[in-house]
Amino acid sequence: xxxxxxxxxxxxxxxxxxxxxxxxxxxxxxxxxxxxxxxxxxxxxxxxxxxxxxxxxxxxxxxxxxxxxxxxxxxxxxxxxxxxxxxxxxxxxxxxxxxxxxxxxxxxxxxxxxxxxxxxxxxxxxxxxxxxxxxxxxxxxxxxxxxxxxxxxxxxxxxxxxxxxxxxxxxxxxxxxxxxxxxxxxxxxxxxxxxxxxxxxxxxxxxxxxxxxxxxxxxxxxx
Numbered sequence: 412x413x414x415x416x417x418x419x420x421x422x423x424x425x426x427x428x429x430x431x432x433x434x435x436x437x438x439x440x441x442x443x444x445x446x447x448x449x450x451x452x453x454x455x456x457x458x459x460x461x462x463x464x465x466x467x468x469x470x471x472x473x474x475x476x477x478x479x480x481x482x483x484x485x486x487x488x489x490x491x492x493x494x495x496x497x498x499x500x501x502x503x504x505x506x507x508x509x510x511x512x513x514x515x516x517x518x519x520x521x522x523x524x525x526x527x528x529x530x531x532x533x534x535x536x537x538x539x540x541x542x543x544x545x546x547x548x549x550x551x552x553x554x555x556x557x558x559x560x561x562x563x564x565x566x567x568x569x570x571x572x573x574x575x576x577x578x579x580x581x582x583x584x585x586x587x588x589x590x591x592x593x594x595x596x597x598x599x600x601x602x603x604x605x606x607x608x609x610x611x612x613x614x615x616x617x618x619x620x621x622x623x624x625x626x627x628x629x630x631x632x633x634x
Contacts, residue, residue, distance in 0.1 A: 472513040480509040481550045482592065488558040489588030492566055492581040506551050514543035537615045544611060549603040557595050562588040 471477055487494075487502025521538035525531045565587045569580040 470516075472509070472516055477509070480505055481513075481546070482506070483509070484551055484555045485558045485592050486589065488555055488562060489585050489592070491559070491562060491588075492584045503551065503555065506555075507547075510543060510546040510550055513546060514539045517542045533615075541607075541612070541615075545603060545607055548606070549600050553599050553603065554592075554595060557599065558588050558591060561591050 469475065483502040483505035484507075487499040491499050518535045518539035521535045522531065525534045528534065562584050566580060566584040569575065569583060573580070575583070
């Protein structure tokens with residue numbers, strides 16, 4: 412999941428679940444599709460563990476049911492063989508809305524945390540950009556494509572290696588897609604973390620300084 416300055420949501424979540432401040436906005440919190448630990452640059456890194464210290468304010472996009480909205484497109488891709496294509500694209504709309512809302516939320520928190528800082532605008536921009544880019548890659552684009560290819564390959568193989576009726580092959584493909592979601596999360600999160608730490612984050616000094624984290628476990632295969 413990315414997070415804002417002053418939060419990974421971007422990997423290092425590795426990742427998930429991801430910019431320019433010296434003091435954290437709040438204690439890191441688990442972020443399903445974003446990061447939880449705050450780097451010196453203010454980028455949240457998702458470690459899946461809450462740092463020691465006083466309880467942090469509940470993050471709507473990382474600590475509540477809303478975090479599962481980030482998995483909508485993977486679930487949509489898993490059901491592609493069964494449901495109308497319009498529902499698959501709608502699932503991307505849900506995931507994209509989640510990513511956008513999380514990025515805006517982290518920008519607002521950065522603005523509050525640095526209300527009187529001279530570099531307030533820069534920190535807000537970094538928080539929004541880092542969170543949005545990380546989330547867009549690790550929560551929408553890459554996992555969506557991955558599940559799409561896994562399901563396509565599964566349907567093809569089932570069609571050539573079995574004589575099962577098409578409805579059974581379609582449902583089996585969906586089951587395979589849903590089962591793959593928890594497996595691909597950490598590798599994708601960490602890959603996006605590495606990508607961003609090696610490129611975009613160098614522009615604003617948010618290179619990863621903590622172990623990469625992992626996304627919170629997705630909902631059981633039903634989604």
